Amino acid sequence: MKFVFNSIGIRFLLNLGVNNQLDLQTSVRVQLANLIAILGILSNIQYSILFTIAGAPYVWIMNLIHFTVVCTLSYILYLNKKEKYVTARILLVFTISVPLLFVSFVSFGNTGGFYYYFLVFALAPFVLFSYEEKFWILFVFFTNNLFYIWFEFFGKPGQFSLGTLLYEPYIQELFRINSVMSCLFFVALIMFYFLRNTNRIQKEMLRTNAHKDRIFSILAHDLKGPIGTMNSFLGFLTETLPERDELIIALKELKKSTNQSYLVLENLLDWVRNESKKNPTNLETLNLYSMIQNAKDILDLQATDKGIEWNVSVPSHLTVFCDERMISTVIRNLFSNAIKFSHPHGIVSIHAHQSGNYVELVISDLGIGMSKEQIKQMEEGKPFPTTFGTQGEKGTGLGLLVCTEMLKNQGCRMDVTSSPNQGTKITIQIPNSL
Incomplete structure (x- = not known):
């Protein structure tokens, strides 16, 4: 019909x-x-x-x-x-x-x-x-x-x-x-x-109510922890005169909490924009290596504290045709997940190469992996329960959903290969600048 x-x-x-x-x-x-x-x-x-x-x-x-x-x-x-x-x-x-x-x-x-x-x-x-x-x-x-x-x-x-x-x-x-x-x-x-x-x-009303409840849940749980941590360390710094080593530790914890809060808020806002269909796409030619380096710099402290080693193999001349804000958000989310679900002292590998009209970006780790049910829910655009990282790191369950929608909006493709305790390999195909 x-x-x-x-x-x-x-x-x-x-x-x-x-x-x-x-x-x-x-x-x-x-x-x-x-x-x-x-x-x-x-x-x-x-x-x-x-x-x-x-x-x-x-x-x-x-x-x-x-x-x-x-x-x-x-x-x-x-x-x-x-x-x-x-x-x-x-x-x-x-x-x-x-x-x-x-x-x-x-x-x-x-x-x-x-x-x-x-x-x-x-x-x-x-x-x-x-x-x-x-x-x-x-x-x-x-x-x-x-x-x-x-x-x-x-x-x-x-x-x-x-x-x-x-x-x-x-x-x-x-x-x-x-x-x-x-x-x-x-x-x-x-x-x-x-x-x-x-x-x-x-x-639509039922879906909106479910989204509202999820937003309140994220605000109540996933932001409360990092902000509480920041408040505690700021109180410690203002009420005492710490030694240099204590000061460095406190500042590192503040930076980690700030990064975590920023990622949670960014994912939440992007998810709301996608759901309300108010997420404009601005496609332009961009250097992929620069965006990867920026995302890596933001998450370096998180990786260092966990002993994670980066294995980056991305040609500096590779360019892609995409939305800078969206693709940067996707890369940060995937890097953050790779660190979160990797075992301490693990390796996160990042490779990129030209493949026809696309640039393939491959992000892989040897962490706890994903089940078939989680991969299916992600592909169908359904939220799945929040999971914890290998050191108790908590996520919102929105990161991969946001990535999937943002990549779709730009004409990109994402393929996930994973199984429990065998790590995860995510391949993204991004249109090149031709």
């Missing part, structure tokens, strides 16, 4: 004007407005053909009206594309009733049941407008109901010429049946689409 919709362009038309800056409820209203406009265009074309075949009174006037309405509904789609959503909705709720008024006043009267559509259009504003726009909801609702009451109780049957199809009572009845079935179909389709998107909104 999705393939069929994509092939005939329906999905494209339904999503005209929908962008990442809109909240989910507004996006649903825009899609529903597009859906009603599309149904209106198809319906007016259909009735224009049927009226011509059946010999409806004043058929050429009706065809002109149908043509005008089709053009207006097409313009409404254009307004949504240009993000003029309120104008599009107000114009839509008035435009869809225009052909009914002319059909009922000029051509059919209350024959054929076309005035039943007023009941359908009386419900349309409830799914098109928000509660804050209740004036338009009530105005359109009562206006369409008044039209329905008028034609139901005060309308007169249409006068049809002898020899035309519409002169036959059974053809008139077929038009009435068609009107009833079309009304039911339109209501069912709009409500089904609305329910589908209501379900999406509920899922």
Whole structure:
């Protein structure tokens, strides 16, 4: 079904004007407005053909009206594309009733049941407008109901010429049946689409609440420790006059806590940006060796304290085409994880080489590794429980998720090879500068 919709362009038309800056409820209203406009265009074309075949009174006037309405509904789609959503909705709720008024006043009267559509259009504003726009909801609702009451109780049957199809009572009845079935179909389709998107909104709310809880958990646990450590050492430094060796130890601990807090905050902010789709990508040609050295310098103290040795083999001339902030964050996270999950006095290897249109960066360690379940969760973008490093270092569980999303946003690829107690090898393919 999705393939069929994509092939005939329906999905494209339904999503005209929908962008990442809109909240989910507004996006649903825009899609529903597009859906009603599309149904209106198809319906007016259909009735224009049927009226011509059946010999409806004043058929050429009706065809002109149908043509005008089709053009207006097409313009409404254009307004949504240009993000003029309120104008599009107000114009839509008035435009869809225009052909009914002319059909009922000029051509059919209350024959054929076309005035039943007023009941359908009386419900349309409830799914098109928000509660804050209740004036338009009530105005359109009562206006369409008044039209329905008028034609139901005060309308007169249409006068049809002898020899035309519409002169036959059974053809008139077929038009009435068609009107009833079309009304039911339109209501069912709009409500089904609305329910589908209501379900999406509920899922989005659950996801947002889960993200909020995770953020509070990270702030409460993963930042509390490093900040508490910094507070303790700052108190020690301000209240005593430490010896040189004690001062160096305290400053090193402060630096470690600062780095840890910075990485936690950076991962948290990047994760929130990715989840809210507000993480712009700025691609440019960059020197890979420089970014690796910068990340290594930041984490050197963490590696030295654990006795970790770096094994770096990266040509100084290698360039990549990527976002500097994102790729630097990815490299820092992977280096930090390699140190965290390596055994004391282990080795973290970093190699890079040209491979076609990509530069392959390989980061490997001989640490505790990852299970197949963890790798699968990471590839599916699902958070997994926080794990501890070989010396009790704690992480947020967000680092690899952030890396995966950031690499995907830049057209990069990441492959993870790992098994418990056998170490981890992560290969990143980054587009080169060509």
